[in-house]
Amino acid sequence: MSATNITWHDGHVSRDERAQLLKQKGLTIWFTGLSASGKSTVASALEQYLLHQGVNAYRLDGDNIRFGLNKNLGFSPEDRTENIRRIAEVSKLFADASTVAITSFISPYRSDRDSARQLHADAGIPFVEVFADVPVSVAEERDPKGLYKKARAGEIKEFTGISAPYEAPESPEIHIRTDQTPIAEAVAQIAKYLTENKLI
Ligand SMILES: Nc1ncnc2c1ncn2[C@@H]1O[C@H](COP(=O)(O)OP(=O)(O)OP(=O)(O)O)[C@@H](O)[C@H]1O
Numbered sequence: 001m002s003a004t005n006i007t008w009h010d011g012h013v014s015r016d017e018r019a020q021l022l023k024q025k026g027l028t029i030w031f032t033g034l035s036a037s038g039k040s041t042v043a044s045a046l047e048q049y050l051l052h053q054g055v056n057a058y059r060l061d062g063d064n065i066r067f068g069l070n071k072n073l074g075f076s077p078e079d080r081t082e083n084i085r086r087i088a089e090v091s092k093l094f095a096d097a098s099t100v101a102i103t104s105f106i107s108p109y110r111s112d113r114d115s116a117r118q119l120h121a122d123a124g125i126p127f128v129e130v131f132a133d134v135p136v137s138v139a140e141e142r143d144p145k146g147l148y149k150k151a152r153a154g155e156i157k158e159f160t161g162i163s164a165p166y167e168a169p170e171s172p173e174i175h176i177r178t179d180q181t182p183i184a185e186a187v188a189q190i191a192k193y194l195t196e197n198k199l200i
């Protein structure tokens with residue numbers, strides 16, 4: 001049920017003023033891709049790179065968020081949508097606070113990612129979609145958490161790429177074939193995009 005009788009309360013500092021004061025603009029960098037495609041790996045390396053550049057960055061990572069904020073959600077289509085809706089809202093808040101929010105969630109449904117993008121667009125906050133792209137066969141070979149093995153054995157239902165769909169982005173800002181791109185190069189590719197587009 002939605003709340004009624006609520007009124008938005010503006011603060012005294014606008015987003016632009018905050019960015020000027022903190023000498024940094026916020027944005028959201030949204031990783032999407034199969035499990036084991038390298039979202040968390042590249043996102044962590046990117047976060048480290050940005051922080052060492054003096055750019056405040058903070059990662060919102062699928063599994064970590066499911067330990068806390070989204071611990072009441074599973075992997076049904078409805079729960080996946082709600083998972084992404086909340087992450088979109090939280091990343092928007094971080095970005096609004098002049099931080100580079102880096103999200104790494106499978107986010108398999110195009111419509112959910114588009115909603116996240118729209119939420120940012122409506123707020124005038126940049127949104128950069130990064131497609132961590134690998135063939136399922138490569139992800140399955142990597143299988144760092146043993147999840148594909150369990151999915152093949154039928155122990156995990158609705159596993160993306162095996163028994164649940166993954167809808168690849170049609171026009172992501174950044175497309176990385178992580179089976180052909182070393183981690184450092186992936187970070188450099190993203191950093192180049194951010195610099196060229198004056199986002200950092
Ligand atoms: N060039 C590369 N880029 C990213 N990851 C790589 C690369 N080469 C090998 N890997 C390995 O691939 C695996 C990617 O796992 P990672 O946990 O980052 O995936 P993920 O997309 O976050 O998966 P999940 O959705 O399950 O969280 C890691 O074991 C990583 O070391």
Ligand SMILES: [Mg+2]
Pocket residue numbers: 039040041061062063104
């Ligand atoms: Mg991950």
